[in-house]
Structures are given as C-alpha cells and as structure tokens.
Amino acid sequence: MLPLVYENFENEADLAVTNNGHTVQFKLNTNPMPTITGGPLLGKYKFMQFHFHWGAHDEEGSENQVNSHSFPMELHVVFYSTAYGTFENATQHPDGLCVVSFLYSKSEEDNENYNQIINLLPRVNEVGNSAKGIDPIVLELLLTEDKEHYYTYGGSLTTPPCTEDVTWIEFKSTIPLSHKQVGI
Numbered sequence: 001m002l003p004l005v006y007e008n009f010e011n012e013a014d015l016a017v018t019n020n021g022h023t024v025q026f027k028l029n030t031n032p033m034p035t036i037t038g039g040p041l042l043g044k045y046k047f048m049q050f051h052f053h054w055g056a057h058d059e060e061g062s063e064n065q066v067n068s069h070s071f072p073m074e075l076h077v078v079f080y081s082t083a084y085g086t087f088e089n090a091t092q093h094p095d096g097l098c099v100v101s102f103l104y105s106k107s108e109e110d111n112e113n114y115n116q117i118i119n120l121l122p123r124v125n126e127v128g129n130s131a132k133g134i135d136p137i138v139l140e141l142l143l144t145e146d147k148e149h150y151y152t153y154g155g156s157l158t159t160p161p162c163t164e165d166v167t168w169i170e171f172k173s174t175i176p177l178s179h180k181q182v183g184i
C-alpha cells in the first residue's frame with residue numbers, strides 16, 4: 001500500500017486526558033501539531049485526539065476482530081482534514097475525518113513509551129475526570145514504525161466518539177505491551 005507520511009510526530013507534546021463517559025481521550029498540546037498525508041488520503045489531516053477501546057468491540061467494518069496474539073484493546077488516533085479548518089467543520093464532511101487504528105500484542109517486557117499513559121489511567125477512572133501528564137510525550141513512540149501495511153475503508157461507527165463518516169486506516173503490525181501494563 002501507499003505509505004502514510006507522518007509530520008511532527010516526533011515533537012514533544014504535553015499530554016492531557018479526559019474520561020468523557022464513552023472513552024478515555026488523550027489530547028496533545030504542541031506546535032506544530034502532528035499531521036498525516038499519503039496512503040489513501042487526499043490532502044493533509046491534523047491530529048485531534050487518541051483514545052482506546054477495550055474488550056470485544058462491534059464497530060462496523062473492523063477487519064481485525066480475531067487475532068489471538070493481540071490484547072483486546074485498540075488505539076484510535078483521530079485526525080481531521082485541514083481543508084475544513086476545524087474539527088467541528090470537518091465532521092460535517094464525508095472526507096473530513098480519518099482514524100488510524102492499531103492493535104496491541106503481548107510482550108514479555110514493558111513498553112516504556114506507554115508508562116506515562118498507563119500511570120494516568122487510574123486518575124481518570126470516573127466520568128468527567130481529567131488529568132495532565134508530567135513529562136512531554138512523543139506520539140511517534142506510541143505507534144508502530146510500519147506505515148504501509150494496513151487495511152483502509154470508509155465507514156461510520158456507532159460507538160462515540162467515532163460517530164462521523166471516517167476514513168479508516170487499520171495497521172496490521174501491532175504495538176507491544178506487557179501483561180502487567182494492560183492489567184491482565
């Protein structure tokens with residue numbers, strides 16, 4: 001597949017997390033914001049937030065529901081088309097949003113790039129809780145290095161906050177986490 005192109009993913013960013021009742025959502029504060037181009041995308045898409053889904057999910061269109069080497073946990077990194085200026089405007093257009101999705105695999109060793117995220121999770125146990133990271137985070141280090149082996153399709157999801165028309169990019173390579181880190 002045509003590779004995705006990441007820009008500014010290596011920037012240090014401040015991390016903020018909120019439990020919005022649907023999911024635990026992470027935002028980054030950095031300038032310039034990470035963007036993606038290439039792959040199936042026409043134009044440039046800017047980072048908005050990332051969040052996790054735990055457990056078996058029934059989101060329409062997922063290609064990766066059965067994978068015995070994976071944790072039942074999925075990362076969704078949400079982007080919006082810069083052509084529409086703001087996230088809110090972009091949600092009004094069928095090509096306005098893109099979600100880049102990753103699964104996790106079991107590893108013996110902790111993935112230290114995830115320590116800060118995992119440490120923040122207990123602080124947002126309850127709906128409405130929010131917290132900030134202590135150290136800056138680098139988005140690139142949370143993801144896989146592979147940028148060209150993925151499934152892609154258009155779809156709309158029923159699970160908030162993925163409620164709009166979305167271009168999906170689901171990477172085949174997985175992100176390692178240890179059992180201890182996932183708490184199972």
Ligand SMILES: [Zn+2]
Nearest residue numbers: 053076161162
């Ligand atoms: Zn999602």
